[in-house]
Amino acid sequence: MTTLSELIGRDDANDLDAILSVDRPYAEGVIHSVTDNCEAIFTWDYAKGQRPALNKLYEKAKDAQWNGETDLPWDTDVDIERSITSVFGEEPLWEEIGLRVEGTPMASWGRQEWIRYHSEMNNWTMSQFMHGEQGALLCTAKIVETVPWIDAKYYAATQVMDEARHLEVFVKYLDEKLDGHYPLNPHLGMLLDEIIGDARWDMTYLGMQIMVEGLALAAFGTMHAITPDPLLKKLLRYVMADEARHVAFGVLSLREYYEHLSEAELFERQEFAFEAAIHMRDRLMAQEVWERMGVDAKTGILAGKRGENERLEDPFQQLLFSKIVPNCKKLGLLEANDGWLRKRFTDIGVIQFEDWADTGDEYESLSIDAGDPEPQRDAG
Ligand SMILES: [Fe+2]
Ligand SMILES: [Fe+2]
Numbered sequence: 001m002t003t004l005s006e007l008i009g010r011d012d013a014n015d016l017d018a019i020l021s022v023d024r025p026y027a028e029g030v031i032h033s034v035t036d037n038c039e040a041i042f043t044w045d046y047a048k049g050q051r052p053a054l055n056k057l058y059e060k061a062k063d064a065q066w067n068g069e070t071d072l073p074w075d076t077d078v079d080i081e082r083s084i085t086s087v088f089g090e091e092p093l094w095e096e097i098g099l100r101v102e103g104t105p106m107a108s109w110g111r112q113e114w115i116r117y118h119s120e121m122n123n124w125t126m127s128q129f130m131h132g133e134q135g136a137l138l139c140t141a142k143i144v145e146t147v148p149w150i151d152a153k154y155y156a157a158t159q160v161m162d163e164a165r166h167l168e169v170f171v172k173y174l175d176e177k178l179d180g181h182y183p184l185n186p187h188l189g190m191l192l193d194e195i196i197g198d199a200r201w202d203m204t205y206l207g208m209q210i211m212v213e214g215l216a217l218a219a220f221g222t223m224h225a226i227t228p229d230p231l232l233k234k235l236l237r238y239v240m241a242d243e244a245r246h247v248a249f250g251v252l253s254l255r256e257y258y259e260h261l262s263e264a265e266l267f268e269r270q271e272f273a274f275e276a277a278i279h280m281r282d283r284l285m286a287q288e289v290w291e292r293m294g295v296d297a298k299t300g301i302l303a304g305k306r307g308e309n310e311r312l313e314d315p316f317q318q319l320l321f322s323k324i325v326p327n328c329k330k331l332g333l334l335e336a337n338d339g340w341l342r343k344r345f346t347d348i349g350v351i352q353f354e355d356w357a358d359t360g361d362e363y364e365s366l367s368i369d370a371g372d373p374e375p376q377r378d379a380g
Helices: 004-008 016-020 052-063 080-088 111-146 150-177 186-197 201-226 230-258 263-283 287-292 297-302 315-319 324-330 336-347
Strands: none
Touching: 004 263, 016 297, 052 150, 052 230, 080 111, 111 150, 111 186, 111 201, 111 287, 150 230, 186 201, 186 263, 201 230, 201 263, 201 324, 230 324, 263 336, 287 297, 324 336
C-alpha cells in the first residue's frame, strides 16, 4: 500500500507548514509543458448509440452550444466595489465569513482593506477557474484520443469546444472587468500535471470530470447564487449548464468501466481520487491572496479555522465537495477495499455529502435551451 507521504508528499494531510512550502513553478514563463504519456486509440467500431446515455448527452451537447462573444452582456458596467459591499458589507464583518481575527493584522483593517481583500480573492478565484478551464481543455482533447468508445469520442469532442468557450469567457471577464490575473496555484497545478501525465484513459476522467469539474460545478453554483453582477451571473449559469454535462459524462463513462475492475485496480482509483481531493482542498486555502495583502499566509488561513482543535475545517469549503463525494459513491469508490476512500473522506471532513444527489443526470435540470435569453436563475 502506498504511504500517505508517497501519495501527497507529507505524512499528515493537514500539515499546514508543508502545504504552504510547495514549489511554485507555474508563475514563470509563458509555456508549461507536461508529458501526457498516452496512446492515441482508433476504433473501427463506428456504430453510434451503443452507449445510449452517452449518445443522448452528445445530442444534447450539439444543441446546447452558445457563443461567449454574443450571448453574454459584455456591455454591463461591472462595479466590483459595489458588488463586494452589497454582498459582504461596507466594513469588516469577519465573523460572518467565518474568520476569527483577534490578535492578527486583519483585526485593524478598515473599509479599504476589507474591499481590497475581497477584490483580490475575487481575482484569485476567477484566475484559478480560468487556469482550470485550460486544464479541462487539454484533458478533454486527450480523452478524444484515448477513450476507446466512439460515443465517448463524439461527446468528448463537444466538450473540447465547451472548454475553449469557458476559457475564452473567463479570460475576457478577467481582462475587461477585473484587474489582473494570478498565476496558477501550485496545488491545482500539481493536480492538473498529474491528471494529464497519467497514461490510463479513465484517470483523465476521474481527475478532471469527477474531481476538478465536480468541485467547479459546486463552486460556480455558490458564486452564481451570491453575485449581484448580471454579467457574471449569466456567464456562470451558461458555464454550469455545460459543466453539469461534463460531470455526467464522467459518471456515465466510469460507471460502466469500473464495474469490470478488480479491487486492486479500484484501489489505484481510490488513491488517485483522494490525492486529487487533497490537492483541491489545499488550493482552496488561497495562500497567494494573503501574501498579496501583506499577511503571513499561515496567519490568514488559521483565522478561518473553527473549533478548538488544529484541524483545517471550513464549512464553506467542505461544501465544495458536495458533488464529488456522491459521485465517488455512485462509482463504487467509497466502499471498495473495505471502505478505504470512505475513511479518507471522513478524515478530511467531507463524508457527510455521500447521499447528496449525484450528478449523473443533473444536467437535465441545469440545461439552457439554445437561444433562451432567460436561463433559470437559481438552479444549483
Ligand atoms: Fe469548463
Ligand atoms: Fe468542463
